[in-house]
Amino acid sequence: MENQQEGPVRRESGSKRRVRVRPVLIASVAGCAVLGGVLVLLPRERSAEPVPPSSGALAMEAISSGVPAALPGLTELIEERRQAVRTRPKDATSWAVLGAAYVERGRRLADPAYYPRAEKALRMSLSVRPGRNTRALEGLAALSNARRDFPAARRWSEAALKLEPRRWTTYPLLIDAYTGLGEYTAAKRTLDRLTGLRSGPAVLARAAAVYRDRGWREDAAASLADAAAGARAPAEQAAYLERAGQLAFERGDLDVALRHFREAVRLDPDQFAARAGQGRALAALGRTTEALNAYRAALAGQxxxxxxxxxxxxxxxxxxxxxxxxxxxxxxxxxxxxxxxxxxEELVLGRFEADHGDPKAAVRRLRAEWKRQPATEVADALGWALYRAGEPEEALRFALTATDTERGGGVLDAASMYHRGMIERELNRHGAARRHLAKALRINPHFSPLHAPAARTATEALGEPPDEGVPEMNGEAG
Structure with missing residues (x-):
């Protein structure tokens, strides 16, 4: 570039040329390099460093890609989109993004006050663009899943897929809806369609959830490990590590679970589910002071x-x-x-009432929940509430449903095994009770600070199975 500027200088008189060229050469010798015998008169300008995207832009990318978003980015994105719809009230896309951001923030903070705002924004998007508005339909499906309204989530997801059958981000929402309704075969079928369309961390994480619900814990753990390794943002990686910690805790690998939870919090300090996971694992390890602090931190944020x-x-x-x-x-x-x-939140309230409140009220709540969305976790909670309410015969029917791998569920976690064993013990089915209580403690000896000790006490009270010996064969049979 500087060589091109020398042309006009050489066409001037010699004295002028010397005056103008000499300072350039002096500066060049002092500050530039000589490469291959060629004198570089001035350094080349460095290309400008790329400007990193804002946290709001990252949140927008996360929401569009169906992956977890960081809380600060959600705050920025919400403010951006609120400003956008104030200036452009007919902007259907901005309304839909605003609604989706409200859903995600409400979920991350366990603050349902965001959900009516989300619904208003998403329905506004639909009113502005009532036709092909898949983004708004997806947002309403996500909102319904967050509210645990799985029938509505299924309807919105299916409506979105009717418009765009190959839009992969809708399939995880439909999988969540099917899972909440206890339709595990449909969830697996939908996963197969998803994996035919898309690969990557978000799909691997969704596959892990389906595998876990079917009892394939090793496959679930492997998928989550791959998802975490491939995640592009800290908040996304932290979310997958938190789920990996849950899996490890369920199978009793407390040190592994704690390591996953701690790494998740390191990557994303707003990963409050991982803080609660730390509390769970630390309590199981007997580190109660640390456990209490972790739970308090989780509850403070979520x-x-x-x-x-x-x-x-x-x-x-x-x-x-x-x-x-x-x-x-x-x-x-x-x-x-x-x-x-x-x-x-009828499920968690029913669980609470069964053990710490009014078991009959728990039965009423959970019967209604079962009628509306019959997932295995509802069957387990209802069976336990019936047992606590003094109805062990009917309780066993729901406990069998909750632990029936043929239905397509098959989680078989320690809590459901404990519930089934205690119900069978009440019905004097001692062999089955002994077997299922032992299985609960084998899956995770520390599954609950209250119920794991109760499971050990009940197992000890049942004692060893009777030694009935080998039946003798009579002469005719010989």
């Missing part, structure tokens, strides 16, 4: 009713009933707030 129940039961196991009652009160308050936001 006051989820399930975390309140777990922390209350931990306090109860430590002989601190007053502290437990405070957390149970928080649980009831959060369930009321969820109902105000159109969300369904």
């Amino acid at each position: 006051p989820c009713p399930q975390y309140a129940l777990e922390l209350g039961e931990l306090y109860e196991s430590l002989g601190m009933p007053e502290a437990a009652r405070v957390r149970y009160g928080l649980l009831r308050e959060r369930v009321r707030r969820a109902a105000a936001g159109g969300a369904d």
